[in-house]
Amino acid sequence: MKKLNYLVLIFAAVATVTCSSGKGNQEGTSKVTFIENNAVKKIVVLIDGQLFTTFQWPENVTKPVFYPILTSEGTEITRGFPLKPKAGERADHPHQIGMWLTYGNVNGLDFWGNGSKGLGTRNQNGGVIKHLKTEKITEGTGEGFFITTESWVDTSGVVLLKEVTEFHFIAKENIRIIDRKTILTAGQKVVNMPDTKEGMFGIRVARQLELPVGGNVVLYNEDGTTSRIKDTLNIGITGNYSSSEGIGGEEVWGTSARWMHLFGNIEDEKISLVICDHPENPNYPTYWHARTYGLFAANPLGVKDFTNDKDSLNFSISPGQSATFRYRVIIATGEHLPAEEIDKLANDFALKFKSN
Template identity: 30%
Template structure:
């Protein structure tokens, strides 16, 4: 009977790491709730949630006995459900690939450009919200934008780096020990439906040009009439020796927002108009979010007269000290950085 079968079914799901390709390794495996079983054979089994791009497995209790008294010969039999077909999107994501960058559009409107050849590390810039709202600071990638401070030239739009990795500095680009992240290859691109996908291979080199590590990163772009999203997955690889992430506050994924999302002005450096507010998942607000651990940080307010915001989430499976939430280098001047490798104790208020 269905009601007796229900507790004897276990469901789980996962996805494949490399572009949803079979055989590329399972990621994000999770248990799924079995809500209901109907029928008398064949059976209809309802799960708590179904998500496109995931593989669903059903495992049955090895003690199950059929009406005729037969047991399951293999207690580990599993049924893999076919992947779901994504619904047609009114805002298809498309890519335009060139020798130096990849441009992303959502529903025909410019969203972002992934620049991988003109800087000491790949950066996402510019990035626009719905209605062509400029979301990031232009400096230092573009000079002369009114109302922008010329501070922290290493804060380049959306970027990835860390202050201390095997003695090299991949956060700052102006020091003697500053390293570079060299784009090696576009591994895969997909676009045209509800999302666009970019996967690249990159080499992390110290100031002497020695490769100390590498990464494969995947950027997935989506959007609709009210929001745009970027999902980043990055896998770091030790290529020769151990890859050591040293405990520094400056890292790992950074965003430098439009100056209107700053919390405080800086008239001395030309920043007179700011409208930003900030809060995190723990309920802290304003400058109080700096140096705290949280699931997410949200900077919001009008940008050039249009309501906007940047919500930055750190996935709960990201590495962090003793399993804690990510540490946030989130500043009043518009830097938002999620750092799983920050020191346990940091003095001061981040004014450096």
């Protein structure tokens, strides 16, 4: 199996937060450490000194993202395009980068699709999420976390929403977990987030974890060009979905479930990727905007699209008021996770971030 080696010490010379590396491969003994480097707009997350993921907010992207995300074996599960494109992967939807949280209609502005014309571009009606600062960083054994502040701004720079997010990183043997709790607070005006399928918490996965389907695909080439081909062989495309409600494959799109499991293989490594909803989230259990082409997203607010106009939800946040969204991401390697184990991890998450 091909391992990814990263020279994380390059960042150390200019890091504003240092990390102490340690080895530990048993549950609860792994060290979670961070390297914050505001000069390059990144926080590197390390497990026992090895790269797990990077939180970054580059100028040419319209929102903060986590990219890349790796398994405990060092295998990248996120698509490289457009930040670090790889030959043979899809070259579509350049605004779908790594892992993110945005929404497609915030007072008429599209935060989800902004940047859809490529890196460094802005759509005419696109909103931008700006990283302001890191409030706190705490390293630890088995778990570490940091807290950040962001602003959701319109095309004229007016702040619509203040975001405060806790990110927790957990290491348990062959399992890696990212928990997030995002609090969105409206400014002086009501913030309307009406129905759209374009949201909300998403991951764009590696080509191998897509579902085998037919049709035309646009693939990235070694020389930087792209080619549109009709993919009928699906060589190495191994992904499949299963939900907490027992639904699988393509049929999971538009259904509601407390968790969704995407599983497949990258080379000879069996990988599970799970997103868990939280019982205190708006409109729990969430709808799933989970696509065959590699977009894996939870969207609690796009009711109209997911119910064929049978129902709707025009969500809003009053001035000075807040809404909270909590999600757990589980990345496991070695064997595909059984439903019983996912249920346990989802139940554990339900107790975390619980309101008093």
